[in-house]
Amino acid sequence: MVGQRLLRPAAQLLRSSPSALPRCSFQKVSAPAAASRWRTYATPSGTKEMTVRDALNEAMAEEMEKNDKVFVLGEEVAQYNGAYKVTKGLLDRFGEKRVIDSPITESGFAGLTVGAALAGLHPVCEFMTFNFAMQAIDQIINSAAKTHYMSGGIQPCNITFRGPNGFASGVGAQHSQDYSAWYGSIPGLKVVAPYSAEDAKGLLKAAIRDPNPVCVLENELLYGLSFPMSVEAQSDDFVIPFGKAKIERPGKDITIVTLSRCVGQSLVAAEILKSKYGVEAEVINLRSIKPLDVEAIVKSVKKTGHMMAVESGFPSFGVGAEIIALTAEYAFDYLDAPPIRVTGAEVPTPYAQKLEEMAFPSEQLIADYAAKLLKV
Amino acid sequence: MLSKIAPRAFTAPVRYSAYASPVRAAFSPAVVSRRTVTTDAASTHAEKSDIPDADDQPFTVKLSDEAFETYELDPPSYELNTTKNELKQMYYDMVAVRRMEMAADRLYKEKKIRGFCHLSTGQEAVAVGMEHAIEKTDHVITAYRCHGFAMMRGGSVRSIIGELLGRREGIAYGKGGSMHMFSTGFYGGNGIVGAQVPVGAGIGFANQYMGKKNVTVSLYGDGASNQGQVFEAFNMAKLWNIPIIFACENNKYGMGTAANRSSALTDYYKRGQYIPGLKINGMDVLAVKAAIQYGKEYCAAGKGPLVYEFVTYRYGGHSMSDPGTTYRTREEIQRMRSTNDPIAGIKQKLLEWGVCDEGVLKEMDKEARAHVDEEVAAAEKMAAPDATPEVLFEDIYVRGSEPQFLRGRVPEENYYYPDREVQVPKSPAQT
Numbered sequence: 001m002v003g004q005r006l007l008r009p010a011a012q013l014l015r016s017s018p019s020a021l022p023r024c025s026f027q028k029v030s031a032p033a034a035a036s037r038w039r040t041y042a043t044p045s046g047t048k049e050m051t052v053r054d055a056l057n058e059a060m061a062e063e064m065e066k067n068d069k070v071f072v073l074g075e076e077v078a079q080y081n082g083a084y085k086v087t088k089g090l091l092d093r094f095g096e097k098r099v100i101d102s103p104i105t106e107s108g109f110a111g112l113t114v115g116a117a118l119a120g121l122h123p124v125c126e127f128m129t130f131n132f133a134m135q136a137i138d139q140i141i142n143s144a145a146k147t148h149y150m151s152g153g154i155q156p157c158n159i160t161f162r163g164p165n166g167f168a169s170g171v172g173a174q175h176s177q178d179y180s181a182w183y184g185s186i187p188g189l190k191v192v193a194p195y196s197a198e199d200a201k202g203l204l205k206a207a208i209r210d211p212n213p214v215c216v217l218e219n220e221l222l223y224g225l226s227f228p229m230s231v232e233a234q235s236d237d238f239v240i241p242f243g244k245a246k247i248e249r250p251g252k253d254i255t256i257v258t259l260s261r262c263v264g265q266s267l268v269a270a271e272i273l274k275s276k277y278g279v280e281a282e283v284i285n286l287r288s289i290k291p292l293d294v295e296a297i298v299k300s301v302k303k304t305g306h307m308m309a310v311e312s313g314f315p316s317f318g319v320g321a322e323i324i325a326l327t328a329e330y331a332f333d334y335l336d337a338p339p340i341r342v343t344g345a346e347v348p349t350p351y352a353q354k355l356e357e358m359a360f361p362s363e364q365l366i367a368d369y370a371a372k373l374l375k376v
Numbered sequence: 377m378l379s380k381i382a383p384r385a386f387t388a389p390v391r392y393s394a395y396a397s398p399v400r401a402a403f404s405p406a407v408v409s410r411r412t413v414t415t416d417a418a419s420t421h422a423e424k425s426d427i428p429d430a431d432d433q434p435f436t437v438k439l440s441d442e443a444f445e446t447y448e449l450d451p452p453s454y455e456l457n458t459t460k461n462e463l464k465q466m467y468y469d470m471v472a473v474r475r476m477e478m479a480a481d482r483l484y485k486e487k488k489i490r491g492f493c494h495l496s497t498g499q500e501a502v503a504v505g506m507e508h509a510i511e512k513t514d515h516v517i518t519a520y521r522c523h524g525f526a527m528m529r530g531g532s533v534r535s536i537i538g539e540l541l542g543r544r545e546g547i548a549y550g551k552g553g554s555m556h557m558f559s560t561g562f563y564g565g566n567g568i569v570g571a572q573v574p575v576g577a578g579i580g581f582a583n584q585y586m587g588k589k590n591v592t593v594s595l596y597g598d599g600a601s602n603q604g605q606v607f608e609a610f611n612m613a614k615l616w617n618i619p620i621i622f623a624c625e626n627n628k629y630g631m632g633t634a635a636n637r638s639s640a641l642t643d644y645y646k647r648g649q650y651i652p653g654l655k656i657n658g659m660d661v662l663a664v665k666a667a668i669q670y671g672k673e674y675c676a677a678g679k680g681p682l683v684y685e686f687v688t689y690r691y692g693g694h695s696m697s698d699p700g701t702t703y704r705t706r707e708e709i710q711r712m713r714s715t716n717d718p719i720a721g722i723k724q725k726l727l728e729w730g731v732c733d734e735g736v737l738k739e740m741d742k743e744a745r746a747h748v749d750e751e752v753a754a755a756e757k758m759a760a761p762d763a764t765p766e767v768l769f770e771d772i773y774v775r776g777s778e779p780q781f782l783r784g785r786v787p788e789e790n791y792y793y794p795d796r797e798v799q800v801p802k803s804p805a806q807t
Contacts (some may be wrong), residue, residue: 071585097585103615108574108608115578118563119515120806121585142568143575150556151564152549155803165627187772187782211774211800243779291779329787 075124110136145188178313202240417721426564449654452670505664570603580620599630619675658686
């Protein structure tokens with residue numbers, strides 16, 4: 001029975017010739033190119049280009065300006081200007097009281113910032129990468145996320161954990177993991193994963209203002225990419241509400257639900273699908289993992305009848321798995337084919353480039369797999 | 377080598393000492409003299425002639441020379457100012473804490489309390505002595521053995537017992553249980569061993585950031601003292617000169633593992649290395665008060681953190697499921713109870729100093745007992761939280777800032793939050 005269920009016709013089709021699927025080439029076709037290509041369709045006057053890095057920096061600076069309870073603490077955030085330069089200039093602007101270099105002591109400084117939040121401050125706790133936050137995950141989950149509930153709703157914890165998460169380039173297994181699913185599973189936490197500069201600014205500002213603990217899962221490879229910032233987004237009051245996905249590209253044939261860096265890849269894949277097969281893919285940028293915008297997924301699936309989740313985390317029990325489960329629960333009747341997912345491979349990230357390429361989704365793979373689902 | 381000898385001398389199970397010194401006067405057992413700090417609960421002295429008639433007139437008592445042991449620190453004054461009223465209040469508070477813990481013990485055995493329940497019987501002097509040295513604007517955070525602290529910080533007996541019983545009017549509305557209680561200047565009640573120590577450092581950090589002159593006491597046990605993040609907290613606290621007292625309650629056993637079986641250095645007050653330390657007779661409520669009072673002034677003067685070690689003893693098991701007799705002898709427990717009890721110690725002093733007579737003490741005992749009984753009865757009458765989705769799903773996020781819905785066991789049980797303004801609670805702990 002199990003075998004039969006696993007080998008439903010569509011699944012069989014998709015399984016038929018895995019070797020025919022081309023190897024990825026994500027390092028050649030880059031997300032920024034894709035993004036700007038897409039974005040050039042509509043660029044109202046007054047927009048300006050901004051990197052994700054600068055958007056994050058601006059978000060923190062604006063919130064620190066607004067509220068002196070906000071401070072930034074993390075490794076190398078002050079004098080070094082940030083390991084990835086995200087906090088560049090903040091020390092000069094706000095002084096060492098509010099921009100604090102921490103010793104390399106994740107569990108300790110995560111706990112310390114949580115304590116500061118419990119006592120009424122609004123810390124921004126930067127992890128050099130979320131890979132290191134694994135040392136501190138107890139503080140994030142047990143001390144930050146659960147306290148409000150355990151106290152019967154009398155003890156808030158307004159804290160923002162942020163840093164790069166997931167795939168980076170050539171950094172091996174211990175520095176490449178994607179924790180979206182880990183944090184996304186915890187009630188009491190909010191989790192966002194910005195893709196563009198607007199996302200980065202709007203979500204980080206919303207995270208700092210949100211009275212709950214929020215994890216902002218950034219991506220190192222996106223930091224240097226430029227995106228247009230609308231006039232609205234340039235305002236110091238620009239926030240993006242959590243739990244609302246963004247349709248990055250409207251389409252009618254297949255819904256691609258994705259997040260973070262994979263949004264860019266999916267946009268490129270959508271262009272490939274269009275030029276090669278004349279297929280219009282709808283690309284949904286989740287923006288927020290918890291809460292997750294199920295409504296946007298269902299609406300889109302209603303329209304397209306096909307759903308593909310694209311993410312770069314490990315496949316088992318992952319974001320893609322959750323999206324498929326939700327689609328099955330809420331939109332099964334609208335599906336014309338089984339929902340599918342493209343994920344990272346179930347492999348500790350290898351160092352050698354060609355092997356690494358095989359471990360993560362690529363634009364071509366996303367496009368080909370979608371084409372397969374659509375039988376085009 | 378010294379470090380190898382010293383800890384053994386300190387942690388040697390009391391039963392061995394019994395053979396070495398079979399003759400012991402009550403309240404000054406030879407066994408405790410083997411430890412570097414006395415655990416004699418009645419070792420404080422006062423000249424009868426110094427004691428005033430009036431209940432509110434201050435007078436000076438002198439702590440035992442063995443009340444403290446210092447590490448890179450000038451010892452606190454061995455003289456402590458107090459009043460008859462305060463001494464009586466201390467006695468009453470300790471009796472009340474013990475009464476409450478005994479009530480919890482009974483309720484647990486009646487199967488009315490679920491899950492974990494860690495009692496502090498025997499350790500009352502720490503919670504009570506500390507409260508008499510700090511203000512409500514000072515901050516305290518501790519681990520899971522928290523009932524006494526919650527009460528001393530201002531939690532009512534009925535709200536604490538109500539919480540243990542899982543009632544709606546419990547101190548955490550029945551959501552926290554035995555290990556999670558918040559009160560005035562009190563941040564819990566934390567269940568992960570050692571995790572509260574850096575959190576405490578953060579509370580101290582916040583106070584410093586906001587320019588408050590108050591002190592934070594971050595308590596942990598001898599078991600937790602080996603957690604890596606405790607040392608991480610020490611490092612940051614010293615580095616940033618955070619006004620905090622890291623206070624190890626050394627009750628000799630981390631769960632069932634004796635201190636010398638878990639710790640390479642059992643001088644927990646020296647564990648801060650670059651942080652001055654103080655070891656304190658944690659059975660003498662007056663020594664505890666003197667130490668915390670000193671630490672509060674030390675921190676307020678901007679001298680940075682301190683590491684304290686309160687030498688104390690837990691009469692009961694680690695938790696209710698532990699009879700507490702497999703890793704120590706009944707004789708050891710009995711000896712501590714009969715010769716080092718903090719309540720018996722202060723009682724002896726009250727009588728000796730003529731603060732009050734036996735009758736008044738009996739009256740206070742009765743009053744504490746009646747109060748706790750009354751409160752427990754009230755707690756038992758409290759209603760359990762309604763088993764409704766509204767109650768189950770409330771307060772996962774700050775009101776008004778929730779996701780649109782959260783998932784139940786099946787989609788049909790999903791809970792949709794009402795649309796409302798964000799209402800950030802003002803924590804009672806943030807004083």
